[in-house]
Amino acid sequence: MLVMNAVEVKYLDVILVLAGVSLEVPEGKIVALLGANGSGKSTVLKAISGLLETEEGRVTDGSIHFNSIRIDRMNPEDIVRLGIVQVIEGRRVLEHLTVEQNLRGGAYLRYGDLKRDFDMVHSYFPRLKELHHATAGYLSGGEQQMLVLGRAMMAHPKLMLLDEPSMGLAPLLSKEIFDMIQRFNSEEKTAMLVVEQNARAALSIAEHGYVMENGRVVLDAPAVKLADNPDVKEFYLGLGVPGQKRSYREVKHYRRRKRWLA
Amino acid sequence: MDKFLQFLVSGIMIGGIYGLVALGLVLVYKSSRVLNLAHGGFLMMLAWLCWSFAAQLGLPIWLSILLVLAISVLAGLGVERFILRPLIGQPILAIIIVTLALGYFLEGVAIMAWGADTKGMPEFISREAIWLGPVSIAQHYLWAFGIAIFLFVLLILFFRYTKLGLGMQIVSEDQQVARSLGISVKNVFAQSWAFALVIAAISGILYASLKAVNNSIALVGLTKALPVMLLGGLESLPGALVGGIIVGIFEIVGGGYIDPLVGGGFTDVIPLILMLIILLVRPYGIFGWKRIERI
Numbered sequence A: 001m002l003v004m005n006a007v008e009v010k011y012l013d014v015i016l017v018l019a020g021v022s023l024e025v026p027e028g029k030i031v032a033l034l035g036a037n038g039s040g041k042s043t044v045l046k047a048i049s050g051l052l053e054t055e056e057g058r059v060t061d062g063s064i065h066f067n068s069i070r071i072d073r074m075n076p077e078d079i080v081r082l083g084i085v086q087v088i089e090g091r092r093v094l095e096h097l098t099v100e101q102n103l104r105g106g107a108y109l110r111y112g113d114l115k116r117d118f119d120m121v122h123s124y125f126p127r128l129k130e131l132h133h134a135t136a137g138y139l140s141g142g143e144q145q146m147l148v149l150g151r152a153m154m155a156h157p158k159l160m161l162l163d164e165p166s167m168g169l170a171p172l173l174s175k176e177i178f179d180m181i182q183r184f185n186s187e188e189k190t191a192m193l194v195v196e197q198n199a200r201a202a203l204s205i206a207e208h209g210y211v212m213e214n215g216r217v218v219l220d221a222p223a224v225k226l227a228d229n230p231d232v233k234e235f236y237l238g239l240g241v242p243g244q245k246r247s248y249r250e251v252k253h254y255r256r257r258k259r260w261l262a
Numbered sequence B: 001m002d003k004f005l006q007f008l009v010s011g012i013m014i015g016g017i018y019g020l021v022a023l024g025l026v027l028v029y030k031s032s033r034v035l036n037l038a039h040g041g042f043l044m045m046l047a048w049l050c051w052s053f054a055a056q057l058g059l060p061i062w063l064s065i066l067l068v069l070a071i072s073v074l075a076g077l078g079v080e081r082f083i084l085r086p087l088i089g090q091p092i093l094a095i096i097i098v099t100l101a102l103g104y105f106l107e108g109v110a111i112m113a114w115g116a117d118t119k120g121m122p123e124f125i126s127r128e129a130i131w132l133g134p135v136s137i138a139q140h141y142l143w144a145f146g147i148a149i150f151l152f153v154l155l156i157l158f159f160r161y162t163k164l165g166l167g168m169q170i171v172s173e174d175q176q177v178a179r180s181l182g183i184s185v186k187n188v189f190a191q192s193w194a195f196a197l198v199i200a201a202i203s204g205i206l207y208a209s210l211k212a213v214n215n216s217i218a219l220v221g222l223t224k225a226l227p228v229m230l231l232g233g234l235e236s237l238p239g240a241l242v243g244g245i246i247v248g249i250f251e252i253v254g255g256g257y258i259d260p261l262v263g264g265g266f267t268d269v270i271p272l273i274l275m276l277i278i279l280l281v282r283p284y285g286i287f288g289w290k291r292i293e294r295i
Helices: A041-049 A051-055 A076-082 A099-106 A115-124 A126-130 A141-153 A171-188 A199-205 A223-228 A230-235 B002-032 B039-056 B061-087 B092-114 B139-161 B163-173 B175-180 B185-210 B217-232 B237-262 B266-281
Strands: A002-011 A015-025 A030-035 A057-066 A084-087 A159-163 A191-195 A208-213 A216-222 B129-132 B135-138
Touching (some): A002 A041, A015 A030, A015 A041, A015 A057, A015 A191, A015 A216, A030 A171, A030 A199, A030 A223, A041 A051, A041 A057, A041 A076, A041 A084, A041 A191, A051 A057, A051 A076, A051 B175, A076 A084, A084 A141, A099 A115, A099 B163, A115 A126, A115 A141, A115 A171, A126 A141, A141 A171, A171 A191, A171 A199, A199 A223, A208 A223, A216 A223, A223 A230, B002 B039, B002 B139, B002 B163, B002 B185, B002 B217, B002 B237, B039 B185, B061 B092, B129 B139, B135 B139, B139 B163, B139 B185, B139 B237, B163 B175, B163 B185, B175 B185, B185 B217, B217 B237
Parallel strands (some): A030 A208, A084 A159, A159 A191
Antiparallel strands (some): A002 A015, A002 A057, A208 A216, B129 B135
16 A cells, blocks of 8 residues: 655755665555654654655655555645545644544545544544543643544544654553554554554554664564564563563673664 | 713724724734734735725725725735745744835835825715714714624634634644645635735725825734734734724723823823733733643
């Protein structure tokens, strides 16, 4: 469904952030995109959704195709029209508007009565029903995250790009969000590309995963294989040798350097 | 007591016009966060154009008004295309300074075209006074007030119930999120400016027909509309109306009682004093959006 081919992205024409990224999101599947901070994960999402141009970024090489349509030169507004919706990181609710207005904003490009869509969102996030007329800026972090997800759901996207949906949330709430994401994928058949720091949660709902580092994809495997990969375990899942206490004296970077690029 | 009532009613009437002028400012600010310092210049320019069509070219007044409205729509689209779009991504202060320059430019063009004299707008509403009890109101003031209220209600309904109104509010909240929802920010800017200049045309023509066609109309945009906008709240449409009426009342009532004591001129200062007080006491205005911060 979505194919990124050797994509290079520069900000302000000089800052190279993606150095040849290739990945694929098959129809109806969940794909996880992992990596440390600054590896370029958000930039991958913005390159797909076209929001790069709001940050002075451009795709300078390679191509992105969505169902055989080339999208890397398109306006973000037209890309949304094709069915690709990004949930920007950081719970960007429209603060002074109500929950209802936020959700209506999500359905901006659609016409007709939105009652069924509101009901759909409320079935995933019952809390939003009680908060229907509340001012969005005063909601708690978890409620705001539900709101931005609900806003994306209102558009009935074919591909949803999720940027760190669990960032800054309590573990229980984070689990609830991931459950809902998985449920939405299985019920609506929406393909998803999920960028996450919480590798364990992301790999538990995804079919396939990519690991990025310094603007490149360094690992590309089905999610179960990634979860078993010893490098991923040590560097992203925080697992050492079972049974042994982790000695921080041993954790010296030069002892076991991971140089996927070497 | 009768004198007080007379001042009060006059204040409310003129306050409606001030509110309408401020409405144009609020529309632009609401969608693009730009404080349009050229608003007064547009008021004056569009009033002059109307006078020019009606008095110089001899067209019937209703046709002149329609032509000016059409021109104002084009002007609004033009401002977005040739002034805002090249400045996308630049600091907001740069755009505001550009509107300041545009205002001066418009004033200069008006002087070149029509000189610095005062002219009278051809009448389209009777100037006779009607009596409501002890208070006399000139009919054209009443009509102007009525038109202002009507437009207000129309716009408030538009913002609350139409998709375009929602789109404008979303764009003013967060441009990047707006684009991520598929809203074309450029189109929203163009439409907001077109709306705002149509309001400027209507309020400019009304104001000029109440007072006179004169280059000083340009000042109304800043010295009267800005205090109204601040009092009502920068993003609030109902605030512009309420603020306008309050400023109008204070101006006429205060001026009516104090002017004779100081030999005149105090009336014009009152809105500015009000502006100072608002900024000190409640900067968001009555209905303005408060800054919501998560700690």
